[in-house]
Amino acid sequence: MNKPEDQINVLVVDDEKHIRRLLEKELSSPRRRITTAGDAQAALCAVQKTRFDVIILDIMLPDGNGIELMARFQEELLAVQIILITGYADVDDAVVSMKAGACDYITKPFDLDRLEQVVETAFQRGLGYKKELLRQQGALPANTNYPDQIIGHSKAMEEIRFLIRKAAPTNVPILITGESGTGKNVIARQLHAQSLRNHIPLLTKNCATLQEELMRSELFGYCKGAFTGAEASREGLLSMADEGTLFLDEIGDLSVGVQASLLRVMENQTFRPVGDKNETRVNIRFIFATNRDLKKAVADGTFNQALFHRLNVFTINTLPLRKRKEEIPVLVEHFIGKLKPNCKISKNAMNLLMGYDWPGNVRELHNVIERGIILSDNMVITERCLPLELLDTSSRDREDAPLFASLKEVEKKHILAVMNHVDGNRSKSAEILGISRKTLYRKLADIPEYAQVDG
Ligand SMILES: Nc1ncnc2c1ncn2[C@@H]1O[C@H](COP(=O)(O)OP(=O)(O)OP(=O)(O)O)[C@@H](O)[C@H]1O
Ligand SMILES: [Mg+2]
Known part of the structure; x- marks a missing residue:
């Protein structure tokens, strides 16, 4: 689901109804949307539907352990911030779980004055928020705090460094072309490292390795029952890369059917998981690489012309070593x-x-x-x-x-x-x-x- 940039989606997971109600009442505001869940199962379902920024999570749940659940949430939602609820006696637990990746904890009974502050701080901590906000205000300088992984200072390589510096902080799709072994993957990683989305790991998929239907499932995900064998829903790479960067390597080898679907993603920033009636909106920065001549592939009819024009906005061409x-x-x-x-x-x-x-x-x-x-x-x-x-x-x-x-x-x-x-x-x-x-x-x-x- 798409949401206004400064809206905070909060999930409260606690088995006690009065606590869920209390937190919902105290935290609700025009900016904060609160969802509640009474157990681990309900929480996992909620996470499938909404991209939460902050999750307030009870450590003890009737059907699961909050700390294990936290790891699941962090897998599902890459930049999520988790606040644990614990009784006074469980402070040790809370310390352990903060080491495991929670960003804060609150103890029962709640200090209501502090509650709002904790959620706000957690949200601010979601690095994505800060960077995205600054980017929108045009106030974010190029990120220079990264190691340069590219070796070489030929004129051609300096030109590539210049292009990376200019393009990395934008959201334009980048196409990296050049012979095999010339450093296209190195450049893709460098682009990501210098981008404003570098706090979310770069997701990479090699398009040459999978058959059409497998590739479609990998990219778009599917719903339970979408086809024989789809016993549970599965999140696709497009959904996982939301707010981050997706690097599609060997894009020239993507099967023609999937090319058309990818074109729609690039045109509308929406996609439909296999078997789903609803469109999902995503905000993805794409990087592509290929050692094939895409112009020739378009002429041969093996590459979608419209997709080629979408990809070919900002091209970085690597020179052969010779x-x-x-x-x-x-x-x-x-x-x-x-x-x-x-x-x-x-x-x-x-x-x-x-x-x-x-x-x-x-x-x-x-x-x-x-x-x-x-x-x-x-x-x-x-x-x-x-x-x-x-x-x-x-x-x-x-x-x-x-x-x-x-x-x-x-x-x-x-x-x-x-x-x-x-x-x-x-x-x-x-x-x-x-x-x-x-x-x-x-x-x-x-x-x-x-x-x-x-x-
Ligand atoms: N400029 C560079 N600086 C440091 N290492 C490099 C550079 N260029 C290439 N390499 C190294 O050379 C190897 C091949 O580079 P890479 O995988 O990026 O090539 P590629 O263009 O993506 O090749 P392919 O088309 O076969 O995927 C890697 O081990 C990479 O680390
Ligand atoms: Mg490569």
């Missing part, structure tokens, strides 16, 4: 720092990393470093610790490469392979190649990678 190779050294340093901080990489090995085209992008680089660390000798990643494909980069993948390499090219490759085999030892290389050390030096001087590396 177009920002200057980032390789700092990415390598980052991955080594994370995986094995004291490990080093030889100049020659780094040079080979710089020469490679990285079809698998940053993910491939990460894997190569991980493998390199395992193979490293005395904590140094040398060329020998790198996969073979990195050693053979001179003519591969170039569309205009001639059918046959020149003799010089073959010679260069052969020299590099031998040097690599003996870990850069020139005397041994010269011996294997059957040339003098002097000749080898002359030939190496013509190989730019070697000339630079060894200086």
Whole structure:
């Protein structure tokens, strides 16, 4: 249900009727809507229907324990604030339960003057409230209190940082595009971290993994009896992401039927759980990612054109790693720092990393470093610790490469392979190649990678 932004939905759960009545009477106001429930079962039903901001909960219920119930509520309603009701003797209980996540407690008999204040404070504590209010007043500055998870300072990456800074605090949907392994998920997480909704965890769904009907249930949820096997209602991701952010990854692979339903959500901010007659209103910030060319998918008829236009409002495009190779050294340093901080990489090995085209992008680089660390000798990643494909980069993948390499090219490759085999030892290389050390030096001087590396 949609509600005015400053309305507080309060649920009172207590088995004593007079307490429910008392709290309802004392707390009711034009701003506060009070609902009551006499036991755990009724409370759980109420939570299915209304998105409560504050729940006042008796610890002892005839059909359940308030502390266990609290965990259920917190699962259902991500930003809910819970106040426990306890008798004087149960203050210890209350302390335990505050550790378990309650925001406050009140003791019977109630201090009526304090009651209203406790509920107001709880509501204010719901971080979402404060941030949302400030955002509406346009008074909220960009959130700068977040760690930057993105590594790299190429021009392209700085541009992406700029776009994130601008777009994160708004509610516009973001489409992140780019080849596999270029950091689209990293960017999605960074967008969320810098957004005004960062107090609610980012919900992520990969659209490529499920068949149409399963995906529909996951997204929209369903009512009890909606189809065979639906023995209980289930909340969908759209409802769980209300007030927060939903990241739909691999959106290009979403089945066509679900694309049309998603379009309606984006147009009207409403949806219907499977088998439900009523529309539910939601306030969701969407982030999408894909490595597919959606424009082409629209032309092929595999992607809904109207949805494409809805998604394509603010696009962040990641560059393949081969177009920002200057980032390789700092990415390598980052991955080594994370995986094995004291490990080093030889100049020659780094040079080979710089020469490679990285079809698998940053993910491939990460894997190569991980493998390199395992193979490293005395904590140094040398060329020998790198996969073979990195050693053979001179003519591969170039569309205009001639059918046959020149003799010089073959010679260069052969020299590099031998040097690599003996870990850069020139005397041994010269011996294997059957040339003098002097000749080898002359030939190496013509190989730019070697000339630079060894200086
Ligand atoms: N700029 C970056 N800074 C730090 N780590 C990065 C960066 N880019 C990518 N990575 C790392 O590279 C790996 C792949 O990144 P990510 O999963 O974000 O790629 P992707 O573009 O979403 O790929 P796919 O299209 O296959 O889902 C991850 O381990 C991620 O942490
Ligand atoms: Mg990804």
